[in-house]
Amino acid sequence: MLHELLSAAQHYGALIAGLLAVAFGLVLRRRSARKLSAVEAPTRRQKLPKRIFTLLSAFGGWLFVVMLISLVFHKEEKGEFAPPEIHPKAVALFGTGLHVSPTLLTTWGILLVIFAGCLVLRFTVLRHMQDNPKGIQMLLEAMIENLDKYIGSKLDGMSLSFGAYVFSLALLLVCSAAVELLGLHAPTADINMALGLALITFFLINYYGFKRKGFAGRVKSYVGIHTELPPDANFAQRAKANLKALAKPATIAVPFRVLSDLVVPLSLSCRLFGNMFGGMVIIELLYWALGHRAVAIPSVAGLFFNVFHPLIQAFIFVTLTLSYIEEAAADE
Template identity: 30%
Template sequence: MEHPILFLCLILEKLGLPSGWHYYEEADKYGVLAQLLAPHMVHSYFVIGIILILALVARSKRDFLPGAFQNVWEFLVENIYEFTKSNLPHDKFDKLMPTVFPLITTYSLYILFSNLLGLIPGFMSPTANINVTMGLTLITIIYYHYLGLKYKGLAYFKDFLGPMPWLIPLMLPAEIFSHLGRLLSLSFRLFGNLLSKEILLGILTMLGGKFFAPLPVMILGVAVGFIQTFIFVLLSLVYFAGAVEEHH
C-alpha cells in the first residue's frame, strides 16, 4: 500500500524540512532531523500542541458559573479522577494520586486525540505506529516497577518468586515472561487496532470512493479510539495498583 498524503508533512517539506516517510526510511541519508520529523512524530507533536492549547484556553476562562467549554473539561477531568481513584488501592490512594493521576490524564487525552486524528483525511494516528505505542508502554512498565521498589523496597522482588522457596524455579520464569508479555500486549494491542483501522479506511476509499464507502469504518474507528484508550488506561492502572499492593 502506498504512503498516504499527509498535510503536515507536506507543509514541512515545502519549508525545506525533511518530513515524510521517504525521508524517514532513508534517515541515514537525511540525518537525525528526518527521524525527529517522521510522520508519526510530527502528528504526535500536533496532538500535544492541540491538548496544550485547549488546556491553556480552559484555564484562562475559568468562571464561577462555567460555560460549555469549561463544563466539558471539568467533566473529563472529574471522570478521569474518579476512574483513577476507583482503581488504586485505598490505603495508598493519597500517596499515589499526586503522581499517577497526571500520568493517567495525559494518557487519556493523548491516546484518545491520537486515535481520533487518523479519521480526518490528510492526517494519521500517531498511535498507529509501533514506535509510539511502545514508548507509551515503556513508560507504564518502568513506572510500575519504580512504584513497586519505592513502596516495597527490595522486598518487591519477592513478588516474582512465589510464596514458597521450592516454587521459585517455576514462578520466576513465569513472572518474567508475564512482564515481558505485558510489554508486547499493551503496545501491540493499541498499535494493531489503530493500524488495521487506517489500512481498512485506505482500502475502502480506493475501492468505493471518498465519501460513503469509508463511513461505516469511520464510525467504527471512533468506537475503537475510545475503547482502546480505555483499555490502555485501565491496564496501566491495574499494573500500578498491582505493584504496590501486598501479595499474600
C-alpha cells in the same frame, strides 16, 4: 479517446441509473405503502416490499450523489493498492537536510493543539470559576471527578497524582486517533510511538513496584509466598525468611512470572498498534475498493474504526496501565 468516451458514458449512465432508481423506488414504495395501509397488523412478509423499495431509493440516491461528485471533481480511477507503512518514512523538513518522521510532526501538532486548548481554558473558564458550576466548568469538573473516582477504585489508597498522567495519556490517544479523520497517518499507528507509550507505562509499573515494596518485596511477590515477619525483624531474620520462601515449590513459576512481567511493554504496544493499524488498513482498503465511488460509506465505517474503536483502545490502555501498577504495588 475511446476509453475516455466509454468512461464518460459509464459515468452518465450510472448518474441516470441512480436517478431512475430513486424515482422508481419512491413510486413503488408509495404504492406498496398504500397497499400496506389497507391491511391491519401487517406481517413481516407483507412489509418486505416497502422495505426493499426504500433501500432501492436510498441506494439510487447514493449512486447519484457519488457520480455527480466524481463528474464535478474528476476523481481518478483506482490503481494499485498502496499499503500503509508500519512506520512512515522520514520526510525532509523545510527542504533542509533534517529528516523527521511524520509521526513526530503529527504528535507535535497534536501537542500544540492540546496546549493551546489548555491555555484557552486557563484564561477563559478557570478565570471565572463559580461555586455552582455551569456549562464548560461543569463538564470539566465532572470529567475530573469521574477520573479521580475511577483511579481511586483501581489504585486503592495510592496517590491521585496519577490522574494527571492518565488524563494526558487518554487525551493523547484520543487526539492521535482523531487525526486519522483528517487523512493523516495516526501517530499511534506507528509501532515506535506505541512502543514508546508502552515503555513509559512499563517504567511506571516498575518504579511504583520497587518504591512500594522494595527489592526484596518485589522478589517475594514473584515467588508468590508471603512470609510473615514481625515488623521489627532484623536483617538476618528477613534474609532467612526470604531464602526459605525462594526454596519453596512455587520457585518453579519464577521464570514465567518474570517473563510475563517483562513482556508487558510488547503486549501493550502490539495491542494498541495492531488496533490502530488494522483500522487504518481496513479504511484504506475500503477507499481503494470503492475507488471514485468512495462517498458516504467510508464515513460510516470510519465512525466505527476511527472513532469508536480508538476510544475503547484508549480506555483499555489506561485501564491496563492502572491494573498493572496496582498489581505491582499492591500490599499483600
